[in-house]
Amino acid sequence: MKTYIVDAFTKIPYSGNPAGVCILDYELPDNLMAKIAREINHSETAFLHKIDNVYRLRWFTPKTEVSLCGHATLATAHILYEKGFLKSNEQIKFDTKSGILTARITNDMIELDFPQMFVDNCESNEIIEKAFDIKPVYVGKNDKRYLIEIDSIERLKTIKPDFQLLQKSDRxxxxxxxxxxxxxxxxSRFFAPGVGINEDPVTGSAHCYLAPYWSKRLNKSKMLAFQASERTGIMECELLDNNRVLLRGQAITVNEMTMDWKNN
Known part of the structure; x- marks a missing residue:
């Protein structure tokens, strides 16, 4: 099985967000994909196989399967174009747990068409404020995560979460x-201890929330975002009128290998 390591939302090796990309002839059992993702041990590993003209795409963290992942989708699209599976003028259709997602090359970036996602306003709480040592100016949540705005970039950059305390959170x-x-x-920064990722370096799915949030705050439909993790990453976000968001970024392949899974 051909497996690639790709740094996404960057053009500089060993920055951005690394993802595993596994190209399959057919879908593997879930437990085997979970083992491979643990072995690769990046925040997400993408598993891809082609059915007719659509690519079936799934994402696994070292701990669990997730329903949406931006950087591993960008990494997968990058491999399909770079390795000649598709021509640069062809659009990719991915069949995923979040529906049909598409990718295409525009200028020198890969553009992902993703759903906009939202949170409902809520009160802050003691776990958030103590675990991150912050006083939020806004807090919203849905059934999976919190969206929290603070008023200082410098404070954002220096946050050192109490992950043990975050394990007690309801999200x-x-x-x-x-x-x-x-x-x-x-x-932004993104912390996901609930799925085994203390901090994700550059998170496409988080920008499905951030883009509509900041579009209202800034009165802009096209924005440039910086994720301030240790590895850092950049993406362009553009809101569409149909509750979709375009996420644009670059990627670079840093490793290529063959994995033997048949004896597992």
Missing amino acids: GGFIITAKSDDNYDFY
């Missing part, structure tokens, strides 16, 4: 964001 994911004072429109 497993935390998007923390702040308005930019430089060439970017907003900054």
